[in-house]
Amino acid sequence: MKNLILTGILIILLSSCGTGKNKEKDSTSNAVENVISLTDAQYRSAKIELGKAESRSISSVLKLNGKIDVPPQNMVSVSMPLGGFLKSTKLLPGMHIKKGEVIATMEDQQYIQLQQEYLNSRSKLSYSENEYNRQKDLNQTKASSDKVFQQAEMDYKTQKVTSSALAEKLRLINVDPGSLNETNLSRSVNVYSSIDGFVSKVNVNIGKYVNPTDILFELINPEDIHLNLRVFEKDLDKLSIGQKVIAFNNNERDKRYLCEIILISRDLSADRSADVHCHFENYDKTLLPGMYMNAEVEIKSAEAPSVNEDAVLNFEGKDFVFASKENNVFEMLEVNKGSTENGFTEIKLLSSDNVLDKKIVVKGAYSLLMQLKNKSEE
Numbered sequence: 539m540k541n542l543i544l545t546g547i548l549i550i551l552l553s554s555c556g557t558g559k560n561k562e563k564d565s566t567s568n569a570v571e572n573v574i575s576l577t578d579a580q581y582r583s584a585k586i587e588l589g590k591a592e593s594r595s596i597s598s599v600l601k602l603n604g605k606i607d608v609p610p611q612n613m614v615s616v617s618m619p620l621g622g623f624l625k626s627t628k629l630l631p632g633m634h635i636k637k638g639e640v641i642a643t644m645e646d647q648q649y650i651q652l653q654q655e656y657l658n659s660r661s662k663l664s665y666s667e668n669e670y671n672r673q674k675d676l677n678q679t680k681a682s683s684d685k686v687f688q689q690a691e692m693d694y695k696t697q698k699v700t701s702s703a704l705a706e707k708l709r710l711i712n713v714d715p716g717s718l719n720e721t722n723l724s725r726s727v728n729v730y731s732s733i734d735g736f737v738s739k740v741n742v743n744i745g746k747y748v749n750p751t752d753i754l755f756e757l758i759n760p761e762d763i764h765l766n767l768r769v770f771e772k773d774l775d776k777l778s779i780g781q782k783v784i785a786f787n788n789n790e791r792d793k794r795y796l797c798e799i800i801l802i803s804r805d806l807s808a809d810r811s812a813d814v815h816c817h818f819e820n821y822d823k824t825l826l827p828g829m830y831m832n833a834e835v836e837i838k839s840a841e842a843p844s845v846n847e848d849a850v851l852n853f854e855g856k857d858f859v860f861a862s863k864e865n866n867v868f869e870m871l872e873v874n875k876g877s878t879e880n881g882f883t884e885i886k887l888l889s890s891d892n893v894l895d896k897k898i899v900v901k902g903a904y905s906l907l908m909q910l911k912n913k914s915e916e
Contacts, residue, residue, distance in 0.1 A: 572870040573863070574910045581866050584909075586902035588862055591843040591893045596884050598877035600776060600835040604767035607815075608827045612759040614733055619710040621750050622646035624742050625726055629755055631740055635731045642729040642754060649711060653723045656704040656715060663697045670694035735759040738827070758827060765797050765816040767833055774812060776837045777802055783816050785833045795822065797833070843893045844882040846900040850875055851907050859885060860899040860906050868899060868906055 576584065627642040635641060673690040676682035705715040711727045739756040742748055765785055769777065783797040797816035806812050816833070818825070850873065851858050857875040860868045873893070876884025887893045899906060 572910070574860075574868050574870075574906055576866045576868075576906075576909070578866065580909070584902040584905035586906070587900050588897045589846065589849070589900035591845045591885065591896070591898055593841045593894070594844045594882055594884075595841050596844055596877050596879040596882060598837045598879075600773055600837050602767045602769055602814075602833045602835065604765055604814075604831055604833065606763060606825050606827050606829045606831060607766035608758055608760070608763050612733075612735075612762045613738075614735075614757040614759070615753045616641070616729060616731075616755040616757060617750065617753055618644050618729065618748055619750050620646070620648060620652070620707075621748055621752075622649065622727075623747050624744055624754070626744060627740075627742075627755075629737050629740050631737050633737045635733075635735060635737060635757065637731055637734045639731045640728045641731050643726050644711075644729060644748075645726040647725065649713075649727055650723055650725050652704065652707055652711070653713065653718060656701070656708055656718065657720060657723075659697065659701040659704050663694075663701045666690070666694040666697040729754070731757060733757055733759040734761075760821060760823070762817075763821055763825065763827065764800070764818065765795075765831055765833065767814040767816060768811045769802075769814045771806055771810040771812070774802065777814060777835065781835060783833050783835050785816070785818075785831045787829060787831050795825070796820070842876060842884045843886065844876075844884045845898050847878050847881055847883040849898050849900045849903055850883050850885060851903055853907060857885075858907075859893075860903050862897040862899070870907070870910060871896075 622644040623646055625643040625645045629635075629641055670690045670693070673682055673687045677684060677687040708715045708718070712730060713724075713727055735758050737755060738758045740754075741752070741756070742754050748754060765783070767783075777799060779799055779802065781799045783799060785795045785797050786793060796819045798819065799814060800817045801813075801815040803813040803815075845859065849859050851860075857873050858870050859873055861871050863869050871891075872888045873885040874888060876886070878884075885893060
């Protein structure tokens with residue numbers, strides 16, 4: 539029995555030693571799998587060139603999306619303050635219009651009534667003014683009482699207010715009170731465009747009655763049309779007023795529009811993003827409000843180590859560079875790859891070493907990777 543126990547213990551000890559040796563062997567294998575040693579002939583064949591990482595400021599591109607927008611002051615909703623029937627209009631969505639152009643004609647009997655009331659009020663005002671002046675003269679000579687004069691003064695001022703109010707109502711429906719007389723009353727009034735632009739929406743048809751609160755047409759002045767981008771909180775500090783933006787849409791990716799940032803909102807939405815408003819340097823009439831756009835903003839990064847872009851290799855989803863350890867011996871080091879500009883790529887070693895202190899393989903790195911891979915498969 540004791541012999542059996544001793545035999546079992548010896549087997550366990552021998553197995554542990556064997557496992558430890560295997561682990562040590564695997565560890566040694568893992569330790570050297572990132573190191574490759576070349577003969578002089580292999581070195582010449584790989585055409586290897588060494589260089590130093592240098593500190594450079596490399597631009598990166600921030601990709602954003604948004605849509606074409608129009609500020610509220612450039613959007614006009616047209617209505618008829620007194621309501622009425624739409625007699626005629628030629629407007630269609632997308633049609634260009636000029637400021638002061640007749641865009642519709644309305645008619646209603648209340649327009650006639652309002653003009654009648656104004657002319658009657660104007661006649662009464664003329665009578666009240668004459669009576670007021672007459673009573674004023676009489677009162678100065680004490681030919682009439684103060685009470686009669688005060689009554690005439692009150693009637694005159696009341697009629698003046700009434701006439702002014704009716705005149706303003708006429709102006710609301712685009713009727714000039716000064717040109718109105720007993721012979722030119724009309725049941726129709728014109729609706730004019732207040733801007734140069736184009737028609738966005740037509741909400742009525744001929745013969746339809748519209749209330750004062752109804753919107754007949756929606757007009758847009760494209761002079762201040764702009765690009766509204768959605769930018770997440772983490773990227774807001776990378777943008778500034780006056781920064782240039784390149785915009786394009788998916789239908790015409792080759793057609794680029796130059797914009798400039800004019801406003802950065804600091805009001806974050808629920809998804810932690812904010813609006814960034816950009817002005818088009820040259821407005822294109824094919825850009826319509828609501829159209830979705832892509833945008834690219836060039837961001838200048840801080841000084842960072844960078845190497846020739848050919849020096850950075852991607853292998854099994856990770857980025858690496860080869861550094862010279864000694865004569866014809868190279869070590870593959872994992873790096874964090876940054877932006878690339880003008881043939882140079884930002885890198886940062888994942889180890890605590892300083893990449894600026896190392897000689898980096900700037901040409902022939904791919905040959906080293908192939909030889910290292912073949913070595914690992916042996």
